[in-house]
Amino acid sequence: MDKDPLIKWISIIYRYSLIYANEQLKDFNISAGELSFFIAITDMEGITQEKLSSYLRMNKGTTAKAVKSLETKGYVIKRIPESDKRSYNLYPTAKAVELRKRIRKLAFEWNDILLKGFDKKRRKEAALIIEKMAKNADMCINRSGEDDGKKDQ
């Protein structure tokens, strides 16, 4: 049963997610790599790149590039706050806000594809498991995931 390590399947899910997103986003001039940044910025107006990086667990260089691209494409505006001139607050443009719902929907349609054949209870279980695994990974790499101290359950 554990002939293949989990990472084999995770890798497939991740790579196919990018393929799917690229296909679906073709008409919007947003790339798969930019998707999570787009969603986060439209959801959390005014967020800084630093916060964005830590929220998505992305390298800050990656964040810089994605944000710059979204800015060039007219989806994001950067504003330097008086309070800290090193940083930017990121705001979605009207054009981005207009697309927000459709783009978010797309991410959740992919959820439904991944969870096809799962009943409600198993969907919830899947979400919990995946999120916990990500937090375990985070804890290992950054020692920053909150270890909730819970024992095996």
Added chain:
Amino acid sequence: MDKDPLIKWISIIYRYSLIYANEQLKDFNISAGELSFFIAITDMEGITQEKLSSYLRMNKGTTAKAVKSLETKGYVIKRIPESDKRSYNLYPTAKAVELRKRIRKLAFEWNDILLKGFDKKRRKEAALIIEKMAKNADMCINRSGEDDGKKDQ
């Protein structure tokens, strides 16, 4: 609960897996991207690139590059079979076979990190869920995953 789409967590798990593997593999002159190819070739001696691509669900171009790199590094030998001169059979070198166990162990140590805090039953459940999700993704992108026809369970 479903504020964030699953892909956010999948992305974190995948990217952190690469970071972990790159760190752990430093001494072996094998990169994270080559890892799954290394394991598959040492497990399935004589496999072709075509089969390898379909087994790992990797683009054949990606496979070609990874295999070439593993060959350059002295881990893989390509042999053209009489039966089909277009293809290669891939064999691990002695050097690869020698490392095989340690490299495989590494992949499963990462499993243990991801599944920290999960009891036996939940580990099995996690493996089933992840594999099913990957097959759902595969089905969507390639219409090739075997749809087992099972209803929601």
Added chain:
DNA sequence: AAAAAATAGTTTCAAATGCAACTATATTAC
């Protein structure tokens, strides 16, 4: 307040990957 350290972001380089066009060989159709 000057020096040192921390923080926010950018840029360069390299790795991982997909796609599409390409070559070479095999198989199928006619």
Added chain:
DNA sequence: GTAATATAGTTGCATTTGAAACTATTTTTT
């Protein structure tokens, strides 16, 4: 058996990403 199609692999180009070195501010130390 030749032409058309399919299959196996390679290569060039683009995207996604991380690491590390860098600049510019801010905060902390002394």
